[in-house]
Amino acid sequence: MEYNLYFDYENKKAEKEAFENVLKEYESQEIGYYHLPESSMKFKDINFEDFSEIAIIGIGGSSLGTKAIYEMIKNKFPLKKMVFLENPDPIDLIGKFKELKNPLFFVISKSGKTIETISIFKKVIEHFKLKPKAKNLKIITDPGSPLEKFAIDWGIECFNLPKNVGGRFSVLSAVGMIPLKAAGADIVSILQGAKDFRDRFFEKNELHLLKKASFYARNYKIYPVNVLFAYATILSAFKEWFVQLFGESLGKNGKEIMPVGHIGSIDQHSFLQLLMEGMGHKTITFLQIKNFDPDFKIPNINLPYLNATDFVNDHTFAELINKECEATKEALLAKEYPVDEIIMESLNLKNIGELIMYYEILTSAIGSLLEVNTYNQPGVEIGKTILRNKF
Amino acid sequence: MEYNLYFDYENKKAEKEAFENVLKEYESQEIGYYHLPESSMKFKDINFEDFSEIAIIGIGGSSLGTKAIYEMIKNKFPLKKMVFLENPDPIDLIGKFKELKNPLFFVISKSGKTIETISIFKKVIEHFKLKPKAKNLKIITDPGSPLEKFAIDWGIECFNLPKNVGGRFSVLSAVGMIPLKAAGADIVSILQGAKDFRDRFFEKNELHLLKKASFYARNYKIYPVNVLFAYATILSAFKEWFVQLFGESLGKNGKEIMPVGHIGSIDQHSFLQLLMEGMGHKTITFLQIKNFDPDFKIPNINLPYLNATDFVNDHTFAELINKECEATKEALLAKEYPVDEIIMESLNLKNIGELIMYYEILTSAIGSLLEVNTYNQPGVEIGKTILRNKF
Numbered sequence: 001m002e003y004n005l006y007f008d009y010e011n012k013k014a015e016k017e018a019f020e021n022v023l024k025e026y027e028s029q030e031i032g033y034y035h036l037p038e039s040s041m042k043f044k045d046i047n048f049e050d051f052s053e054i055a056i057i058g059i060g061g062s063s064l065g066t067k068a069i070y071e072m073i074k075n076k077f078p079l080k081k082m083v084f085l086e087n088p089d090p091i092d093l094i095g096k097f098k099e100l101k102n103p104l105f106f107v108i109s110k111s112g113k114t115i116e117t118i119s120i121f122k123k124v125i126e127h128f129k130l131k132p133k134a135k136n137l138k139i140i141t142d143p144g145s146p147l148e149k150f151a152i153d154w155g156i157e158c159f160n161l162p163k164n165v166g167g168r169f170s171v172l173s174a175v176g177m178i179p180l181k182a183a184g185a186d187i188v189s190i191l192q193g194a195k196d197f198r199d200r201f202f203e204k205n206e207l208h209l210l211k212k213a214s215f216y217a218r219n220y221k222i223y224p225v226n227v228l229f230a231y232a233t234i235l236s237a238f239k240e241w242f243v244q245l246f247g248e249s250l251g252k253n254g255k256e257i258m259p260v261g262h263i264g265s266i267d268q269h270s271f272l273q274l275l276m277e278g279m280g281h282k283t284i285t286f287l288q289i290k291n292f293d294p295d296f297k298i299p300n301i302n303l304p305y306l307n308a309t310d311f312v313n314d315h316t317f318a319e320l321i322n323k324e325c326e327a328t329k330e331a332l333l334a335k336e337y338p339v340d341e342i343i344m345e346s347l348n349l350k351n352i353g354e355l356i357m358y359y360e361i362l363t364s365a366i367g368s369l370l371e372v373n374t375y376n377q378p379g380v381e382i383g384k385t386i387l388r389n390k391f
Numbered sequence: 392m393e394y395n396l397y398f399d400y401e402n403k404k405a406e407k408e409a410f411e412n413v414l415k416e417y418e419s420q421e422i423g424y425y426h427l428p429e430s431s432m433k434f435k436d437i438n439f440e441d442f443s444e445i446a447i448i449g450i451g452g453s454s455l456g457t458k459a460i461y462e463m464i465k466n467k468f469p470l471k472k473m474v475f476l477e478n479p480d481p482i483d484l485i486g487k488f489k490e491l492k493n494p495l496f497f498v499i500s501k502s503g504k505t506i507e508t509i510s511i512f513k514k515v516i517e518h519f520k521l522k523p524k525a526k527n528l529k530i531i532t533d534p535g536s537p538l539e540k541f542a543i544d545w546g547i548e549c550f551n552l553p554k555n556v557g558g559r560f561s562v563l564s565a566v567g568m569i570p571l572k573a574a575g576a577d578i579v580s581i582l583q584g585a586k587d588f589r590d591r592f593f594e595k596n597e598l599h600l601l602k603k604a605s606f607y608a609r610n611y612k613i614y615p616v617n618v619l620f621a622y623a624t625i626l627s628a629f630k631e632w633f634v635q636l637f638g639e640s641l642g643k644n645g646k647e648i649m650p651v652g653h654i655g656s657i658d659q660h661s662f663l664q665l666l667m668e669g670m671g672h673k674t675i676t677f678l679q680i681k682n683f684d685p686d687f688k689i690p691n692i693n694l695p696y697l698n699a700t701d702f703v704n705d706h707t708f709a710e711l712i713n714k715e716c717e718a719t720k721e722a723l724l725a726k727e728y729p730v731d732e733i734i735m736e737s738l739n740l741k742n743i744g745e746l747i748m749y750y751e752i753l754t755s756a757i758g759s760l761l762e763v764n765t766y767n768q769p770g771v772e773i774g775k776t777i778l779r780n781k782f
Contacts, residue, residue, distance in 0.1 A: 060660025075486035087657050088715075090684035090708040091738070092624035095466035116656055118700040119689045119711060126690040149696040167660075224670055225649070233483035244661035251665025258616070258665060260651060265507055266478050268771060269451025269558075270635035274642025274649060276770030279615055293481035298510045299517040305540040309509040311782045317481040320510060324479075327777035334773075347482070379667030380659060382725075386718035391702045 001345065001354055003208045006329075007215065007338040014214035014369055015207070021368035022361060023202060031375065032164035033360055036172035037195030037353075039162065043177045044188050049135060051104035054082045054183045055096075057124060058108035058175075059116045061167025062140075064241040066176040069352055071237040073185065076347060080183040085124070088116050097127060105130070105137045106179050110167045112145025115387070132156075140174050166375045168244050169360055172353070186349050193353025201361055209362055212340060216257055216283060217369030223338060225282040226257050227275070231264035231325040232289055234347075239263065242359060249363045249374045257283075257366065265324040275332060284332055286341040287355075288325045292318050392736065392745055394599045397720075398606065398729040405605035405760055406598070412759035413752060414593065422766065423555035424751055427563035428586030428744075430553065434568045435579050440526060442495035445473045445574045446487075448515060449499035449566075450507050452558025453531075455632040457567045460743055462628040464576065467738060471574040476515070479507050488518060496521070496528045497570050501558045503536025506778070523547075531565050557766045559635050560751055563744070577740050584744025592752055600753055603731060607648055607674060608760030614729065616673040617648050618666070622655035622716040623680055625738075630654065633750060640754045640765045648674075648757065656715040666723060675723055677732040678746075679716045683709050 025031040056063050063086050070082045083096050083103070105124060109117045124130065130137055133155040141147040143160045151158035161173035170176065172194055177187045200206050216226065226246065230239050239261025246259035262271050264286075275282070298320065300313040312320055333339050342358070344351045367374030416422040447454050454477050461473045474487050474494070496515060500508045515521065521528055524546040532538040534551045542549035552564035561567065563585055568578045591597050607617065617637065621630050630652025637650035653662050655677075666675070689711065691704040703711055724730050733749070735742045758765030 059657055064661070075482045087624045087654065088708045088712045089622075089624040090687035091466045093708065094684070094687060113697065113699055115700055115703065116711070116715075118694075118697055119703050119708070122690050122692045122694070122704070123687075123708075125692060125694075146696040146699065150694055153695040224672075231480075233478045233480040240661070243658075247662045247665040248660075251667075251669035253668065254670060256665050256669030258651075258669070260649075263478065266450055267634075268774060269639075270455070270631070271638045272774065273768045273770040274638040274647050276642075276773070277644065278642035278647030278649070279645060281615075293485070296481035296485060296514075299513050301513045301516060303509075303513070303516075303541055304544040305537040306504065306509055308504055308537065309506055311779065312506060312510050313513075315782065317479045317484065317510070317514075320507070321479045321481075323781045324507075324774075324778055327774045327781060330777050331774040377664045379664040382667070383659060383663065383715075383718045383722040386721050387715055388702065390714045390718060391706065 002343040005340045009215040011214045015210040018213050018365040018369050022364050032162040033169035037191045040177045048182050052102040055103040055105045057085045057120050059086045062108035065171025068238040068241040072234050085120050108140040110142050112141040112147030189349035190353035193350030194357035197354040197357045213365035217366045223283045227260045227282050227284045229262050230287040248377050252372045255370050283338045289344045289347050292347045393734040396731045400606040402605045406601040409604050409756040409760050413755050423553040424560035428582045431568045439573050443493040446494040446496045448476045448512050450477045453499035456562025459629040459632040463625050476511050499531045501533050503532040503538030580740035581744035584741030585748035588745040588748045604756035608757045614674045618651045618675045620653050621678040639768050643763045646761050674729045680735045680738050683738045
């Protein structure tokens, strides 16, 4: 993969500080996500009985990462259908229940008591007549959580994520890897791609990450927004994962780098105007997939009165969307935005693993320079207390 | 519907100015969208032959509004499946082509020369073997556009949107109403709901809109971001429509009110932390559907070790998600955010029409006070020129 920064910035002190902070988290084993490429390898031989769909009952960090990977690969690799029962939206749930013929359910909650997840689980128990010892039900949660105790009581197979892996950093743990393996994904390649990037980073071979982190952290007051402009519809769920990762990790202590996700070229027809002529104060990251389908071409058809569009004839759709990305990048660079780009040469599982690890380490590096606790989320507790008192 | 503002602000002069500006646009017929509730009624009797899917070939304003309505109602009303061929993302397109068995295609482009749309159209011609006089192909475009001329040449049925209706304001025109009618939606109710709101507004019975518009416009430097927190997964496409409407209309002349869309309760697990403890500088709008499925309940099941979640037992999912909305609102009000809420009593087509007209008039009112041209998008032209030169 290729990482290009289109802004001049050098702050060796900040880069050194970020590197040392992240290295300490990694080596001390204090923060768990760095080690998932090794510890999750044990899931590679897991096999479940044959089910027609994989249904995830989980929200936030328990579903976003899995969905991000699934949406990227579902049309390219042979996979079982995955259905995400995330939100207590009755109409959405009723629609999704109808899609499930012979599903394998995963109930996923780090704390083991997420109210949305357990409520949906109860509805699933009723609707799909789940019973103790059910083979079509698996649980993924923290060791010792109420949900694990329930699993033991009911005789349900249960997997753990490490306690020191936060929900939004958990996609490479059991949380994401087991359901994706159950759907048929090659998780070894995902983990290998993540590991390779992590190793190169700690060997100081991915220094662009530190430069970007120090620029973002030292200029968050000037650029309090980071727009991820991802050029493919299949990256829609990935941008949601990114929004949680940046938002929940870095938005605290009166500081933030607000993540905003957009999809190119769709949002050129939606959000680009504001970027071109609005107030500025944003960094912009382009994410593109270089060769994602070399055979899918715009046919050489000349339609009457539409010849002004013929300049793309015989080019691939990948070329069109990526040249749109280039054109938008150039237009925004001319407006002096701090721009960077991430280019995946092709859409494969190793690159997806790398992309995830890149963003996780980037978040850790920025958080350490902002001097926030990247891994907690104290701000969401008060809402839970208020909710409890409404019943 | 119910509109509540939780901030104190009074600027009678600005409210009067906004009202008069909008009234002038309406009465002079200079801006067309206000009149669509009447002019689009003519589509109510349109019937097409029987097709199994409706496929929209369009991007931005040609697809977002239709998708917003479709996603809201598809699980509640009997509708034909709609498939949106928007982005020149090859993997997404290949996946969607497979979903089409016997589709009715709509090629939609206001200018009639949108490069993504015509490129995808060419691929559709090739893949689905479309020929002149095809009955399964319809075109929607501006009068006199190249695409209309093509339609005449090929003998394809063609519909127009009024020239003075911009793409992002066009969902109630032929652009949205004809495909939705083809899918089986009750467009009369949508248009009636929009008309009723518009009439009440111009009779000065929806003054909250002016108060909100004047607050947003007069304080855009303090609050340059508006977060729409929509509490239902089925509002996901609606928030994208909102982002285009606000972003492209108001982001110009060095001004902006950056629209950010989030889905509750999912994004309580993602974006709420940043709102609670970040930098502030945002207005927040809650959108909820009050009674959207009174029969879909959380069953009264007591699971071992999970009794801490039993407080929601026997309540409906609609209650749970809406109490979450309330709790989040209260938590954010305690942080002194300017908050407002929009409550749809139920999910029906009249309310959907009202919601659309509300947001369109709100955008016009804010734009007039910001003294920007709400209806153009000059910033997106340069990227198109750069793109052309890359081939």
